[in-house]
Amino acid sequence: MKFQKINLFVREYQRLSPQEREKFLETFSVFISACKHFEKHPDAFIWPAALRFEKLVGFNEVYAITWSFKQPDGRATFHMEIISGEVWITWRRIGRHEIYKNP
Template structure:
C-alpha cells in the first residue's frame, strides 16, 4: 500500500527520541504492513491485537498503538485515494495519548 506523511506527523516524528522512532518503524514493518497485505482493512483477517487499531469516534481516522509501556506510543492515520483511485494511507500524528486532542 502506498502512503503519505502529513506535515504534522513529520514534525511529531522529528521530536521523538530515536529509540521511539525505531520502535514505531519496527511495529509498522513487523506487524502493521503484513496485516495490510493479509487484508486487515477489509476485516479479514482482523488487525493484530498488539496494535490495538481502532477508529476514533465518529471519524474516518484510525489509531494504532505501537507501544504500551514507556513510551506510550500512538499514531493516527486515515485512508484516502490517489488521483488514479488507488488507496493511500495518510499518517497524521505520532506521539503519546496527547495526539488524540488533534488527531
C-alpha cells in the first residue's frame, strides 16, 4: 500500500485542532487496516461502516471517509487506484463538509 498527500491536504491538516488530528489518526488506523484487507480480497470486501466510505459522484476515482460525526464534522477525500494489485492512495482534502465542493 502506498500513500501520498497533495500540498492542500497538508495545509488543511495543519489547520486542524490537536483533538481533530487525534481523531483523524484514530480513523486513519482503521482505514489502513481496511485497505490491507481490500488488497487481499477486493471482490469480496465491504468497507467498515465506521469509515462511512463513499465514492464521490462526478469525480473520477475520488472517495471520502468521515472521521468525525460530531460537530465539527470531519471528512477527508482521496484518490484511490489499484496498481498491480497494490492500493495507492493520494490524500486530497481534509476538513469539514465544505471540502466536497472541490474534493
